[in-house]
Amino acid sequence: MSGKKIVIIDDDPEICDAMSEILSEYDYQVFTALDTKSGYQLLLEQRPDLLILDIMMATMHEGLDFATKMKEREGVYGMPIMIVSARPPAEKGYGRTLEEDLDWIHADIFMEKPIEPEELIHNVKVLLKD
Amino acid sequence: MKILLIDNNEQTRKDLEVAVESDGHAVFAASEGGEGLEIFARELPDVVVVDMGLADIDGIDLVKRVKEQNPEVQVVVTSESYEVDLAIQALQYDVTDLVKKPISKEALADALRRSEERLWKSDKLRAYVENLEGLIRDTTAELEKRHELEHNLIQTSMDGIIANDRKGNIIIFNEGAERIYGYTREEAITSLHVTQLYSEGVARKIKKMIYGPEFGGPGRLINYETEILTKKGENHPILLSATLLYEEGREVATVGYFKDMREVKRLERELVTRYEFEHNLVQTSMDGIIANDPKGNIIIFNEGAEHIYGYTAEEALSGMSVTKLYPKGDAKRIKKLTYSDDYGGSGRLVNCEAKALTKKGELVPILLSATLLYEEGKEVAMVGYFKDMRQLKRLESELIESERMAAMGRATAGIAHGVKNILHGMKLGAFMVDKGLEKEKADLLRKGWNLVGKNINRISRMTLDMLSYARSSPPLRQSCSLNDIVNEVCELMEEKAKDRQIQLIRNLDPSLPLVQVDAEGIHSCLLNLVTNAIEAFPENISGGQITVSSRDEADTGVSLQVKDTGRGMTKELQEQVFEHLYSTKGARGTGLGLAITQKIVREHGGTIQLVSEPNKGSCFTILLPK
Structure with a gap:
């Protein structure tokens, strides 16, 4: 039982629940937030080992903006970030593309929805070095 | 001494x-x-x-x-x-x-x-003689000066001045003549005969004209139009005046004044070209252009008019009266309007809606502008510009259709996004079902199965929304009360609002007139807006307000308004909200709701407006014509 902490920020409560259930099965402690504001509180409280982040929430690129902020303060929040989104990385027309931002956001892993749960678990294990 | x-x-x-x-x-x-x-x-x-x-x-x-x-x-x-x-x-x-x-x-x-x-x-x-000599010198100088002046006058005249002696030798050939002919003065005086200045036979004819009485009497020629022959062999039009010079009763020379008519001719040609251009413009105008004289006879009937009326120009121009182009009495009414100040001032008529009576007896809606034409203060004609409104209406609907298709294209990206989210939920659900079965955890199994079920519902809802957005059929209008529709929607949503501890307030105008609308369409518009309003509140916050109001907006129509005190939208989001099939509702939205709402409102000839401020709330207003 690793008991490592994972914070999930996704505005879909059902996805949050499901991911939480699944990851709990692998003995992770999962905390969820429906927006980045409360997600930020969770980060401060829990100091998680991994952040799983959706992109499109209240704005088209709320997740990207949040990831940027976190990476800018890497020393403080040193956890890896996994971005999970239905947006393909190079999709244009939303003002920003993942592709151009990934260069400097350095999200550790990008997973395009729908994701295979097995793959999710595999990537989580890789990022947490389990 | x-x-x-x-x-x-x-x-x-x-x-x-x-x-x-x-x-x-x-x-x-x-x-x-x-x-x-x-x-x-x-x-x-x-x-x-x-x-x-x-x-x-x-x-x-x-x-x-x-x-x-x-x-x-x-x-x-x-x-x-x-x-x-x-x-x-x-x-x-x-x-x-x-x-x-x-x-x-x-x-x-x-x-x-x-x-x-x-x-x-x-x-x-001696003194006297000297004095006399001085006088003579002065007089001579003055005479020379005057001669020089006259000489310069002749030399620098814009017009050509040419004189010849009785034998036809050229004795004066000024700069104007050099310009017109291309010969230098020297060439002309030393080597030209006056007959060489014209095409063959012309010089003789001119001489006859000078001696004859036709142009200004014998011995003179005034403003005679003819052509000269230049050094290059070109014929140029000129206006020639000439006079015979006598000395002691004897004819000694002929002087001719040549006015270059090329510029005048060019202007004349330009005038003709411009006239033709304008004529063509009138003829090929998309709009109908019809003019009639004060008696009502049609004098201009262009191709556009032929299209609208079905008469050929030939038919219309053979003494047809302008009154035949309108339903009975309308021509008189339009004439009256043109003279009155009501549409664009006296003598003018601007964008007056009227009906054209075609050859087949059909009535075509037109937008008419007209103006009276005057010549020397006298009314000579009335010109009317006819815009075929059928064409305009067709173009309008084509535009809406193409806009919708473009939106549909943009929608595909949004739909793909929605479908991917749904699949994501289903995959996670299926995985949970598997795990639940595997580990014999009934709780996990139920949760997983539940998630799958919800996503099945979502995909069916999305399919229906897409169908309704893509459908292109005119609204089935019937007289109905918008207040009734508001009440239905509010009752339907009451419970959901209560669950989220949101107050749903109705603010209805009791004197709202009945309007011709597709009740079902307006119902789904309102349902969309209220659903959105409920979703506008953050999940874990309660105590918001949603106000649905109806109002009589007098001449502009009737309005329906849905106002919430929810999270509001940024400027950026406000711009995208109708554009893309965009949902911020996580798993619940299809992203098509507002697009469908806008489509239905537009089909009713109405408008939908959004005013929003982050953290204060949003307000959607639908304005429908009466």
Whole structure:
């Protein structure tokens, strides 16, 4: 039982629940937030080992903006970030593309929805070095 | 006076010297002729008194020589004898006086006085002559100046000026002529004959015209249009005036004034071209253009008009009355409107809606603008511009359709996004079902199965929304009360709002008139807006308000408004909310709700507006025409 902490920020409560259930099965402690504001509180409280982040929430690129902020303060929040989104990385027309931002956001892993749960678990294990 | 005495006799010289000096004259004396001539040349005396009995020179010869040197010198001759020969010779050489020796004082004084008188007269005469010569010089200069002026006038005239003598030789060829013909003045004067200035036969014809009475009378030609032949062999149109010049009743020359008509002709051609251009513009205008004279006869009927009315221009222009183009009485009404101030001022009519009566008897909606045309203050015609509104309406619906197709294209990206999210939920659900079965955890299994079920619902909802957005059928309008629709929607949503602890307030205008709408369509619009409003509140926050109001907006129509105190939207989001099929509702939205709402409102000829501020709330207003 690793008991490592994972914070999930996704505005879909059902996805949050499901991911939480699944990851709990692998003995992770999962905390969820429906927006980045409360997600930020969770980060401060829990100091998680991994952040799983959706992109499109209240704005088209709320997740990207949040990831940027976190990476800018890497020393403080040193956890890896996994971005999970239905947006393909190079999709244009939303003002920003993942592709151009990934260069400097350095999200550790990008997973395009729908994701295979097995793959999710595999990537989580890789990022947490389990 | 300066006086020179020449005499051999010393005593005589001395006596004379004394006598003359005492009268105040300057005296030079010589005893011989040679010496006398020397002094004459040196001193330039006014009077010479000379003895005829000189030893070295004959007296008359000396007279002759001094007179040659100075014709004005006065010569007094003295002589022992007084012979007729001498007297004649003396006269011949213009001697002033003859004094017989021995010279008496009186005779000498007399001779000197006469000399003085003659000298004075000669001075006067000279001055007079000089004066006269000066006058002549001045007059000549003035004449020359005037001549030069006239010459310059001729030379620099813009018009060509050419003169020829009776033989046809050119004697004047000014700069204007050089410009028109391309010949230099020199070429023209030295090597051209007047007939070479025109095409063959023209010069003769012109000559006939000058002598004939047709253009300004015999001997003159005024404003005769003809063509010249330039050096390059081109024919240029000119306006020619000519006149014959006489000297002492004899014809000596012909002068012609040539006005270059190329510029005038060019302007004329341009005018014609422009007229043709405007004519074509009128003819090919998409809009109908019809003009009629004050009697109502149609005088212009373009292609656009042919399209609208079905009459050919030929039919319309063969005495058809403009009243035939409108339903009975309308022509009169339109005429009245044109004269009144109501549409764009007196004498004009701007964008007046009317009906055109076609050849087939159909009524076509048109937008009519008209103007009265005046010539010298008199009304000469009325021109009408007819816009076919059928075409406009068709274009409008085509535009809406293409906009919808473009939106559909953009929608595909949004739909893909939605489908991926749904699949994501299903995969997670299926995995949970598997795990639940595997580990015999009924709870996990139920949760997983539940998630799958919800996503099945989502995909069916999305499919229905897409169908409803893509459907292109006109709204089924029937008279209904918008308040009734608001009530239905609010009742339907009451429970959901209550669950989220949101107050749903109705604010209805009781005097709202019935409107012609598709009740089902407006129902789903309102349902969408209220659902959105509920979703606008963050999940874990309660106590919001949603107000649904209806209002009579008088002339502009009726309005329905859904206002929430939820999280509001940024400017960026407000712009995207109708554009993309965009959902911020996580798993619940299809992203099509607002797009469908907008489509239905537009199909009713209405508008939908959004006012929103982050953290304060949003307000959607639907405005429908009555």
